[in-house]
Amino acid sequence: MVLHGRLLYAWLPLLVILLQAFHGRFAEGCCRDNNGGCGKNALCSEDRKTSAIKCTCKTGYTNTGSAVHVVCKDSCTIKNGGCGRHAACSHHAKTNAVKCTCKTGYTNKGSGSKVICKGRIPATIKTSSRRFTFALSQIIDGQTVTCSS
Incomplete structure (x- = not known):
């Protein structure tokens, strides 16, 4: 029994190395098999130390x-992708990043990637054959407007 114990003890480091190598190869394959259980809109990665899957x-x-339970939804379906209410959310053709575009009648007043859509308020509106002229005074959707007849 002592001899078997010594042989096992001598081979133990090699056994540990083989098990670690097998375990590492096994873990590397997890993301290859069914994307590691991550959804089709998620990326699978593995922690080399713990072999934990991360989506x-x-x-x-x-x-x-x-x-722990990652559910990936189209960003444009959640609060308009962060685009404001006067912008349409879409995705960049190459990167799939969220892209905000001002709706008709609105102009981007932001800079860089920050899209701020401001509307143009007509100088004159005809209603029931009366004309109303606008000057500055009251804030409406980020616009300053005053009405006078």
């Missing part, structure tokens, strides 16, 4: 689940 939403998608 992260692809660009253009937002996690509506939890850190």
Whole structure:
């Protein structure tokens, strides 16, 4: 029994190395098999130390689940992708990143990637054959407007 114990003890380091190598190869394959259980709009990655699977939403998608149960939804379907109410949300053709475009009648007053859509308020509106002229005074949707007849 002592001899068997010594042989096992001598081979133990090699056995540990072989098990670690097998476990590492096994873990590397998890993301290859069914995307590691992550959804089609998620990226699968693995922690090399713990072999834990991590799902992260692809660009253009937002996690509506939890850190453990990742559910990736189209960012444009969640609060208009962060675009304001006067903008349309879409995705960049190459990167799939959220893209905000001002709706008809609105102009981008922001700079860089910050889209701020402001409307043009007509100088004159004809209603029931009366004309109303606008001057500055009251804030409406980020616009300053005063009405006088």
